[in-house]
Amino acid sequence: MKKKMTIKEIARELDVSISTVSKAMSNSSEISQDTIDKVQAFAKLYNYKPNNIALSLKNKKTKNIAVLIPEIVHHFFTMIISGIEHKANELGYNVIVCLSNESFDKEVINMETMANGSIDGFLLSLSKDTLLKKDFHHLREVINQGMPLVMFDRTTDEIYCDKVIIDDARASYNAIQHLIYSGCQRIALITTEDYISIGKLRTQGYVNALYDAGIPLDEDLIVKIDKDDELENKIKDLFDNQQFDAVFGVNELYAVVAMREAHNRGFKIPQEMSFIGFSDGILSKYAYPTLTTVIQHGFEMGEKAAKMLIDRLEKGDDDSSYRTEVIKTSILQRESTKPI
Amino acid sequence: MKKKMTIKEIARELDVSISTVSKAMSNSSEISQDTIDKVQAFAKLYNYKPNNIALSLKNKKTKNIAVLIPEIVHHFFTMIISGIEHKANELGYNVIVCLSNESFDKEVINMETMANGSIDGFLLSLSKDTLLKKDFHHLREVINQGMPLVMFDRTTDEIYCDKVIIDDARASYNAIQHLIYSGCQRIALITTEDYISIGKLRTQGYVNALYDAGIPLDEDLIVKIDKDDELENKIKDLFDNQQFDAVFGVNELYAVVAMREAHNRGFKIPQEMSFIGFSDGILSKYAYPTLTTVIQHGFEMGEKAAKMLIDRLEKGDDDSSYRTEVIKTSILQRESTKPI
DNA sequence: AGAGGCTGCGAAAACGTTTTAGTGTTGAGA
DNA sequence: TCTCAACACTAAAACGTTTTCGCAGCCTCT
Incomplete structure (x- = not known):
């Protein structure tokens, strides 16, 4: 079991400073080409990969988004997840899946455990239970903390945020x-x-x-x-x-x-x-x-929701110009209806 | 938009040291009851929640596990995910879902991006492509780094690790x-x-x-x-x-x-x-x-796989006593067969 | 009164990274 | 020869925690 390589290790082995290694890895112009080559060769040899957690802490960005849905054993939701995953990956994000099982309590708990730094933003489809209770304080809280939230499919008018819906x-x-x-x-x-x-x-x-x-x-x-x-x-x-x-x-x-x-x-x-x-x-x-x-078009809906969330994360336009995108539907004529 | 509360903030406001706050939050016996009460009251008031990323960095544990599957739009896989999610949540872990879309390359990329600190362990079902290529170097690499890996359903004999399979x-x-x-x-x-x-x-x-x-x-x-x-x-x-x-x-x-x-x-x-x-x-x-x-019994399979992984994470028995669990199947008699 | 032991708290290191602000050496121009 | 800039690099802070160690002050014995 190989020990995990860190910048610190590299610095020690190569007898340079930590900062030099960091800069060499990013091809900084402050560092001589000789040193850059040396450091990068060493890093490659020992298969160095920067630690994501440390980066997250530093940058205050995790590159993770959470998608919280009522159920996963539903074709429509799996299509949405596929779309989300596809778009998120394309844009360099990972997807954490949480299930509320249609329960208000689990929805709240999930949001709370996620909102403490683990993720950059939420993708949410409301549980039946929440829709019934009409209690959306957990959404308000998350939004107040400045964490972007995009709702899809099962939404509510009581919360102002980006939305993607079917008409x-x-x-x-x-x-x-x-x-x-x-x-x-x-x-x-x-x-x-x-x-x-x-x-x-x-x-x-x-x-x-x-x-x-x-x-x-x-x-x-x-x-x-x-x-x-x-x-x-x-x-x-x-x-x-x-x-x-x-x-x-x-x-x-x-x-x-x-x-x-x-x-x-x-x-x-x-x-x-x-x-x-x-x-x-x-x-x-x-x-x-x-x-x-x-x-x-669930896949498309997922893609669009992911894109809206990530746009907001990266552009940072908090000017509350919330948008609601409507995904068009179409009718697929098969055998159970008479041709028009 | 409320600013995020940190231990540092609390310490400053209450005019005590950072360590005192940290200890007070965990009811340490080193701290007087007075101070504990004061700190906790303040923390509650301002809705303080410890930052997960910082904790992950400190503890070298993320409490995240990745599940990498070929496809999500399949009832069996969604049942497995449900099982994984259920058990993982129960044990305090989050689930990051990655899709390989049956592609070897995407499987490799996914594993590499995940293995740099973002997660504590892998749950994996091999893609068709990988099965065809019989190239498992990415699995070996991950295992060599000391990251636990549990394979389920689509496995291979060439890799030694915990497995959960159907007979x-x-x-x-x-x-x-x-x-x-x-x-x-x-x-x-x-x-x-x-x-x-x-x-x-x-x-x-x-x-x-x-x-x-x-x-x-x-x-x-x-x-x-x-x-x-x-x-x-x-x-x-x-x-x-x-x-x-x-x-x-x-x-x-x-x-x-x-x-x-x-x-x-x-x-x-x-x-x-x-x-x-x-x-x-x-x-x-x-x-x-x-x-x-x-x-x-996909749900059960997911639960069992998650449990095996988390057990290994927490017990840390690296003594390579890898187990292979077999999930029993049963036959559900419906209308398409004659009664026996 | 001095030794020793609690009690309650703080300083600092550590996790792995990036970045800002130096620092020392060299060379060129005056 | 002095000054200044350029170059190549380093030190240290910062992100938010936990934890180890240390240190006062006070009390209690003898």
């Missing part, structure tokens, strides 16, 4: 419009409870699209899911009690499970019943039939 | 046995090329199970996939040219795609044809019909 209302509007154009009239909606901003916005898009198309809104066609374990039963209820010719699910799971129920009940898809999901995951891609879906 | 051969043996017990005789195998140790081992389990059951091996029933984009065609070829009553896929995607092809060709599942996949992802769960699958 959920529009995306959902487009999906419904797509169904209507393809000839559907009675469109069921499977969504989340309203405290998830995403569910609320997507519901709104649904409502607006129906309105603009002159189709009356039927509340009985809207199913709100709180916990995933009630999903199947609520969908069965829907099929038992209502008639409809299309289903829009605010995520791919909802759509796929509904599609399966339709399949079991002998509906022809998409001739008798059409389906659109949200978020282009593996489920949509390999469902039977394959699911038409709203693509959220 | 792939046995898992696959069990799956095939399951099919045989349920009455299947001609079982197709959809696997990866042999350089992926996982594909190789699972193939071996398949071979052994057939042998032990006295079923002759038919090489034509084995399909090897290299790139995912050739998957569908190779499966179609299989259906075109061979007859069989069961399919075992070495991951869930292979099994699901094959099942879909069977579905399209009108086979009754599982009566006429059975399917088993590997790794209990979302695809298996929501496939139609739901897919019987070998559960790998």
Whole structure:
């Protein structure tokens, strides 16, 4: 086990001062070419690499950013992380991943343990719990300490900071419009409870699209899911009690499970019943039939969020000109809807 | 924006020495209760938190561990990460996620940038590229520097270190046995090329199970996939040219795609044809019909790997008594196989 | 009253680096 | 020969901690 080389070691071995070594390593013009060569050769030989922690302490920069998300076992979030990691690496940053598991407490703890010098900035998507509690003091605290924070996907209006979001209302509007154009009239909606901003916005898009198309809104066609374990039963209820010719699910799971129920009940898809999901995951891609879906471009969202954070870190424009970037969605037509 | 509180600040404000503050914060017996109270009250008031970087430098410990994986957009890997994160957090460590994207070069670069003080140890699953090249110098280097390394899932025999693996051969043996017990005789195998140790081992389990059951091996029933984009065609070829009553896929995607092809060709599942996949992802769960699958317990694997690494970090038993832990698999019977 | 032992605190080193502000030697110009 | 600049290098501070050692002052024994 080789001992770790430090500048100090090199200085001692080469019988020069610490400062000389440091400057030689950075090709400073203060140092003679002879010395530079000597030092760099020695450093290379012994595989010297500057200690990152020492650099961080000196520069007050860690080149680390934290991304705090509710869950990692979700295609959309992993795409976002991929995007973040990709962009961050490109710009010389490392990514520390923290999971809140949808818990307010864990979100707070994670932010506190990270905010003591370990990282330069935060990338955050709020937990359900936090959204419910509407308690954002931990975000305020971090921002007050001067640590940049960029929120993505699950955000709140109560905090002023950079944000990257999907235009959920529009995306959902487009999906419904797509169904209507393809000839559907009675469109069921499977969504989340309203405290998830995403569910609320997507519901709104649904409502607006129906309105603009002159189709009356039927509340009985809207199913709100709180916990995933009630999903199947609520969908069965829907099929038992209502008639409809299309289903829009605010995520791919909802759509796929509904599609399966339709399949079991002998509906022809998409001739008798059409389906659109949200978020282009593996489920949509390999469902039977394959699911038409709203693509959220998670990778791009991650890249953009990372870029916004790092820009703020490096440009340091604290002039609170916070921006909110909207990631466009698109519809990927597959087998579960009729061609327009 | 509040200025960051440091020990130095507190010392100055309270007109005591730096050492006194430090000791007071840790309730040292050297300091009078009066002073302790005074210091702690002040610290709390100004929300003092010790700077992690300074601590890292002093202690030569960062309380960070890196996990380097080939891909994050995979259910199995996200489960592993969840497990790692969970255990690491429990033990007071943060997790830095690095992605190699199956590239040897990125794996090397990631390890080098991490190994300069940023982390205390590595959790690693090898990239395909590295497995192909069989070049492990970067691992040796890291180990030589005295940095603990725990490999999981995709490992190599050429490197001595702690490992956590699935007993792939046995898992696959069990799956095939399951099919045989349920009455299947001609079982197709959809696997990866042999350089992926996982594909190789699972193939071996398949071979052994057939042998032990006295079923002759038919090489034509084995399909090897290299790139995912050739998957569908190779499966179609299989259906075109061979007859069989069961399919075992070495991951869930292979099994699901094959099942879909069977579905399209009108086979009754599982009566006429059975399917088993590997790794209990979302695809298996929501496939139609739901897919019987070998559960790998990724979360547990992550937890165990994290624990092994942290144990080594804290106990510091460098006596090279490297262990290899084997995570047991189990079979989750769903709709795609006949009950035994 | 002197020796010894607590008590409560401070000075300084150490972790590994960069950077600012010198310092000594050399050579050239006056 | 004196001065000044250029050159090549070094000393020391700084980043924020912890920890070892030392040192007063006071008390208690004998």
